[in-house]
Amino acid sequence: MAGHRQRTAISxxxxxxxxxxxxxxxxxxxxxxxxxxAGKNHLQPLYVKAVxxxxxxxxxxxxxxxxxxxxxxxxxxxxxxLPAETLARLLSECLDAFPVAPDKELEISIEANPAxxxxxxxxxxxxxxxxxxxxxxxxxxxxxxxxxxxxxxxxDARQTLLDARRAGFTNINLDLMYxxxxxxxxxxxxxxxxxxxxxxxxxxxxxxxxxxxxxxADQVRSGSLHLPAEEEVLGMLETTKTMVRQAGxxxxxxxxxxxxxxxxxxxxxxxxxxxxxxLGPGAVTCLDHRRYRAIEDIEQFAxxxxxxxxxxxxxxxxxxxxxxxxxxxxxxRMTRGVSISGLRRRxxxxxxxxxxTTLDRLIKQGLLRHDxxxxxxxxxxxxxxxxxxxxxx
Ligand code: SF4
Numbered sequence: 001m002a003g004h005r006q007r008t009a010i011s012x013x014x015x016x017x018x019x020x021x022x023x024x025x026x027x028x029x030x031x032x033x034x035x036x037x038a039g040k041n042h043l044q045p046l047y048v049k050a051v052x053x054x055x056x057x058x059x060x061x062x063x064x065x066x067x068x069x070x071x072x073x074x075x076x077x078x079x080x081x082l083p084a085e086t087l088a089r090l091l092s093e094c095l096d097a098f099p100v101a102p103d104k105e106l107e108i109s110i111e112a113n114p115a116x117x118x119x120x121x122x123x124x125x126x127x128x129x130x131x132x133x134x135x136x137x138x139x140x141x142x143x144x145x146x147x148x149x150x151x152x153x154x155x156d157a158r159q160t161l162l163d164a165r166r167a168g169f170t171n172i173n174l175d176l177m178y179x180x181x182x183x184x185x186x187x188x189x190x191x192x193x194x195x196x197x198x199x200x201x202x203x204x205x206x207x208x209x210x211x212x213x214x215x216x217a218d219q220v221r222s223g224s225l226h227l228p229a230e231e232e233v234l235g236m237l238e239t240t241k242t243m244v245r246q247a248g249x250x251x252x253x254x255x256x257x258x259x260x261x262x263x264x265x266x267x268x269x270x271x272x273x274x275x276x277x278x279l280g281p282g283a284v285t286c287l288d289h290r291r292y293r294a295i296e297d298i299e300q301f302a303x304x305x306x307x308x309x310x311x312x313x314x315x316x317x318x319x320x321x322x323x324x325x326x327x328x329x330x331x332x333r334m335t336r337g338v339s340i341s342g343l344r345r346r347x348x349x350x351x352x353x354x355x356x357t358t359l360d361r362l363i364k365q366g367l368l369r370h371d372x373x374x375x376x377x378x379x380x381x382x383x384x385x386x387x388x389x390x391x392x393x
Pocket of ligand 1: 024025026027028029032033034036076077078113
């Protein structure tokens with residue numbers, strides 16, 4: 001993408017992934033540190049108008065020769081808090097505005113919260129062109145869902161998947177969390193069993209992390225909630241490994257498992273540290289040597305868009321070395337790891353020479369493996385990924 005006008009919109013660079021951030025939520029989950037707002041539904045019309053305008057402004061700066069969309073992702077927040085017709089309209093505006101790769105099927109994902117969609121919504125979303133649905137289940141145990149402050153029940157989640165199948169979705173992800181307060185290995189096994197019984201194509205299984213400045217962090221600090229011990233969490237990971245393998249899933253990223261052919265291309269683009277464009281308040285854009293974050297305030301964002309003023313709250317210039325290190329660390333999240341020759345071609349830096357003795361030590365400690373032109377985390381390294389990455393970032 002290359003532009004003649006550089007005010008609200010960025011002068012674009014080749015980019016194949018578009019993300020649209022929808023920051024509304026029914027209520028704020030106690031563990032959540034994302035930019036999402038509860039009780040602000042009255043701002044939806046303002047948000048939609050501003051994002052529509054941003055789509056047009058961004059597309060006006062888009063160089064049709066270099067920009068070819070391959071993936072679109074509507075995430076949040078809770079995208080399905082917007083009416084399905086509105087989501088369909090926003091998608092159609094994106095498809096009309098941006099050039100699409102001619103030779104690949106577009107992957108168009110949307111996140112859905114079971115409390116906010118019914119079968120008619122799902123049918124409308126599928127007709128509009130969304131072809132990948134990511135359902136925020138988190139748990140199939142109502143007690144755990146209540147603890148997480150989730151606004152749906154296990155039966156709502158199951159119904160959403162069944163409705164999505166009837167609507168024609170053939171690529172469905174279920175998001176689940178483990179390591180919840182009071183959870184035992186058997187509880188997690190039960191959740192996973194319920195998820196696998198629904199035969200999704202993809203599973204995102206995240207360990208609950210306690211983020212600073214969240215109600216969950218306060219509850220853990222005050223001792224009113226207890227997270228499971230480390231051995232218990234390791235046991236949950238072992239259970240996961242066995243159960244997903246038996247069900248025909250492969251782990252391709254630290255937290256992501258797929259049946260053959262259903263890896264999330266949008267997220268792979270992100271883990272490969274390739275460019276992407278983010279629309280909406282709070283969305284991050286990564287193009288060329290720069291990373292931008294849009295204003296995290298819907299009214300201010302809309303005001304800036306309407307006045308064609310810059311909307312970036314943060315703008316960061318990344319040096320070649322910073323981008324190289326980020327690419328290594330993010331690439332190691334994937335089980336295939338990072339290609340050494342690929343890094344050399346992209347950055348002119350050889351990771352083996354660059355990391356020198358640090359790399360040797362991590363390999364000797366059995367945390368990293370170096371084979372077939374790739375660096376990847378070992379089994380043990382996957383368990384200690386944060387420690388390894390802290391050494392390489
Ligand atoms: S639904 Fe998701 S984005 Fe919204 S508050 Fe809960 S965790 Fe955060």
